Amino acid sequence: MVGQVAEPGKSTGAEEAMFPRFLGAFCALLLAATPALAFPDRPIRLVVPYGPGGITDIAARILAPRLGDELGQQVVVDNRPGGAAQIGFGLAARAEPDGHTLVLATTALAANPVLFRSIPYDARRDFTPVSLVGLVPMVLVVHPSSPARTVPEFIALVRSRGGEMTYGSAGNGSGNHLSTEMFNHAAGGLRALHVPYRGGGQVMTDLVGNRLGYVFAVLPTARSFIVAGQLRAIAVTGAARSSAVPDVPTVAEAALPGFALNEWLGLLGPAGLPESVVAKLHGAVVAALRHPETAQRFRDIGVEVQGSTPDGLRAHLDRELNRWADLATHVRFEVAD
Known part of the structure; x- marks a missing residue:
């Protein structure tokens, strides 16, 4: 059977049947790109799970303005103290996974599982790592x-x-x-x-x-x-x-060869952040930390700037969780509800 030849200016039935499939594929590509194109479309909340004035709060207030410049949106520090940082961590874990709520986490994220019988989040499952910000x-x-x-x-x-x-x-x-x-x-x-x-x-x-x-x-x-x-x-x-x-x-x-211990600061979002959003956040954090003025302000307060990959922060968090779990087998901590 000879294939149908369209008259000039007219489409064949086969072409008309294929058009919806082309349109569907185009829309799928557009939707896949939407998180990167739209993010951020409003101010970003940076949760600090401690009150004002501590090292985590100071670090957040150094980072936030430069991070906002890199992202083109204001980054607002939101202090949520209480419960050995559990209130702030829990708030961030339950947030919508769109990149507009982040948390500046500390050693407490890894240590709390050995100090409390129950906590309102799982440190490994409920967060998306973005970058290790600094060591203190x-x-x-x-x-x-x-x-x-x-x-x-x-x-x-x-x-x-x-x-x-x-x-x-x-x-x-x-x-x-x-x-x-x-x-x-x-x-x-x-x-x-x-x-x-x-x-x-x-x-x-x-x-x-x-x-x-x-x-x-x-x-x-x-x-x-x-x-x-x-x-x-x-x-x-x-x-x-x-x-x-x-x-x-x-x-x-x-005196003690091999001993090394730092407080640490890491930027995380809730679980399920789209990869494109994580990539944009990571790039902005690294650029902010490399800015000469920001880097100097961190050095002035004794924070060693890092700027790791998301996988680097995940590996660091895993090591910290294992470290404190191991310590709990040797040291009796007072465990709270």
């Missing part, structure tokens, strides 16, 4: 009147007090608390009395007032007290010395 070294600080000046001297001092020496933290499950227990375990099972506070400010006030034995403080919080001579820095917890206090050795080089 901790620093072991004591009152200047303390006889300990080195890590070995400090370990010997704590051991000599038979579990009666006090250490302060911003609360159960805080970075101070967890870092101290990690150090105590690594140092051969040191025993000390944990004194939890409702925030980091009063912890530093009481250490300066010589009402506590020691604190593992985030470096940005402790640095001004160290520089002013109000506290003595014995060691930092990172894998390398910090440029913010270059004369202070690491715990690893001073």
Whole structure:
């Protein structure tokens, strides 16, 4: 059978039958591209699961304006403190997965599963990683009147007090608390009395007032007290010395080879973010962190800028979840509901 030949200006029946299929394919391609083209179409909420003034809040307020410039939309910091960061994490996990709600997560995201019997999210399943933003070294600080000046001297001092020496933290499950227990375990099972506070400010006030034995403080919080001579820095917890206090050795080089511990800041969204949205967010975060002014502001407060891939943050979170789960097999934490 000879195929039908269309008259000039007229279509064949076969062509008319194929047109809906071409139109359907075109629409499918257009819909697939829509998230990247439309995002963001309104201001972005950056959830900080802590109150104003802490290192997470400060970091968010450094990042937000530059991230907004890169995305062409305002990024609004939304402080949602409470429940050892569970309120903020839960809010972000339940948000619409369109990229307009993000959370600046911390070590608490990985540690909370060992501190609470039930939490309103699953750290592995309920979030989409975007980028590791920064690492925040901790620093072991004591009152200047303390006889300990080195890590070995400090370990010997704590051991000599038979579990009666006090250490302060911003609360159960805080970075101070967890870092101290990690150090105590690594140092051969040191025993000390944990004194939890409702925030980091009063912890530093009481250490300066010589009402506590020691604190593992985030470096940005402790640095001004160290520089002013109000506290003595014995060691930092990172894998390398910090440029913010270059004369202070690491715990690893001073006494415990291989010891390395940082607070961390990571940007995540709810589970199910489209790949195109993740890619756009990731590109914007990396560009923001590489901006000279933003990078310098982070360095000034002691944050080591990262800018990892989404897979890099996922791998980091997995390692952290495993680290704290392992610590819980050696250290008895007070578990809350």
